[in-house]
Amino acid sequence: MKRAKKRFEANKLGVMSVEETRKKMVEMIGVNKIYADHDGHGSNHVVKDLNLSVYEGEFLTLLGSSGCGKTTTLRMVAGFEEATSGTIHVEGESVGSKEPFERDVNTVFQSYALFPHMTVHDNVAYGLKMKKVKKPEIKKRVEEMLELVQLGGFEKRYPSQLSGGQKQRVAIARALINQPKVLLLDEPLGALDLKLRKQMQIELKRLQKKLNITFIYVTHDQEEALIMSDRIAIMDSGVLQQVGDPTDIYENPKTKFVATFIGETNLFEGSVAEVSGDAIGITVESGGFTVKGANFAAGELITVSVQPEKMLYSATPVPGFALQGLVKDQVYVGSILKTIVVLSDGQEVKIERLAGQELPKNGLVYLFWNDADAKLIRDMDSVVYEAAENVTL
Amino acid sequence: MEKHSRHQFRSNTLPALGTVGPVGIVLLGLVAVPLIYVGVMSFCSLDQYGNYIYQFTFDNYKNLLNPSYIQIYVQSLLIALATTIICIVLGYPFAYLIARTESKRKNLLYMLVIIPFWTNSLIRIYGWRTFLGDTGWLNSLLRGFGIIDAPIEFMYTRGATILGMVYCLFPFMILPLYSAIEKLDKNLLEASADLGAKGRKTLLNITIPLTKGGIFSGSIMVFIPCLGYFFVSDILGGGNSDVIGNLIQRQFQKANNWPLGAAISIILILITLVLVKAYQKAGGDMDSLGV
């Protein structure tokens, strides 16, 4: 809680944080992308005022639901798409006027995009050939690279003779052999089955640490993001919602979107009724409660997020809480018991327990939680979106 | 076992025969029978009154080795080759443009290529005559501007024939090229650029190798008709640039030597078969030939 508070203040005041002393590999400053609609009328604002820095050797994940602009962002960094406004720096140098083949950035495509008429060797060697590296050296480096992705002996195969996971590794080898400063990966594991996916997640992370290359990794799988990333950048409808390390994002979501996207949660939306010391009295439609926190003033809109496994209940009223509900459904998902409690305004609160701890059917329960389990979210969504919508191009 | 296989014959083959059968009979009547007739005739001869003698002879084929004929075969192959090359060189960028444009005019461009398909090619070739002739538009224009004094002889040259061939057969090159380029995965071109290849290198290393099927089938579809389009060389070449088709036409219509004409036809069919076979061997896709 204390750490969160400090961080929040630092952000608010624009104070230098530790990360900013590291070398920036990629920096996006006020980047916007607007696609013209196909029929020429109207337009589609896909990336909105994006400010994001990626540091040397960092594994940064762009996380967001389908269509939120992740691929578009990557494509602008790679040079396949031109930003409508704003600048993109790679290693401190603006790349706006550089063609893709001039950028020290390589991409692993979602569809792999292996050259079907070339062998694995020729696919991996392609980048070196374009740089006119000598033949014996190409051979040596391709061998090393294939060894690294555990595909030694596959040189002569064609892409059509490989499994999905093998193709995937060829695509990574083909990009890595150029020793790019930054590697862009667009949902590289999207097409793999769950088991292979878990395995490749570990392998990719191992490669990244070993080669110390900056990764910008796109996924819409929040679990994958939490496992692999040094930092996660969450996007929604083209707006960057929050950037932080996985625990930070998980523990201190700054917007309602982040809170719901990063895991299942219950949101209680209300306003601050009174503040006394670090106790904040909050009224919501179905009642009210008191939480511990700072930096909130009476009258402010506030959202409190409590995860299902942290929700507590009691048959008798709990001091500091006025949240009453009816137990509605109880279902087992594996060894987890999921319960829905309906509040007086119709809001459905999710509760998760280990098997066996059933609530009284159709009974009346009083909900509460431990102070430490409540995450306070200032109503930032509107702030974030307004800021982005008001961008003048 | 016996019973079983007979049962299978009935259940598998009979319905198939029922549906394909009628079409098969029509095809047999319209394609196979005339073809056999031509084949048989090529081994016959004529008496002095011009009647057929149905007696097996190789004479017609021996006559084909006449040096003046051989000169025409070579000339015809060269014209076909030149036409094919010109069609590739002009057609590739054009097909690329239509296939890859993001513009709304894509369909319009495509139609521009297709529409001539629906017009009689004989009429279009006559059109060129009024354009290229001594008193044609081009010469009048050049004279009007005082660029030349005497008309330039565009007509009745091998160049005019090749021009006409290119003009007639261009769509046959464009269509397979277009569909091959259209099918090309855009990500592959981006991947190539991403790995450091400039436009020209991507074209040579990725685009052309991956669309060579289209180039092959386009070439076959231009080269083969080119050997037979006698009316083009007749109208524009004026007897100076005969193709194999002219030889055949002359035997049937002027010399009235059908057996000899049949023999040349058989040779032309054989050349076609060899070319198609070579195309297939090279990994060509029969579907894209439209046969």
Ligand SMILES: Nc1ncnc2c1ncn2[C@@H]1O[C@H](COP(=O)(O)OP(=O)(O)OP(=O)(O)O)[C@@H](O)[C@H]1O
């Ligand atoms: N070339 C284009 N022209 C017009 N609109 C586009 C183009 N490419 C993408 N878009 C639109 O931009 C938005 C963002 O697309 P983008 O591909 O960046 O999404 P994404 O976050 O990568 O989604 P996913 O997870 O499904 O891959 C979408 O609404 C999409 O329809």
Ligand SMILES: [Mg+2]
């Ligand atoms: Mg995408």
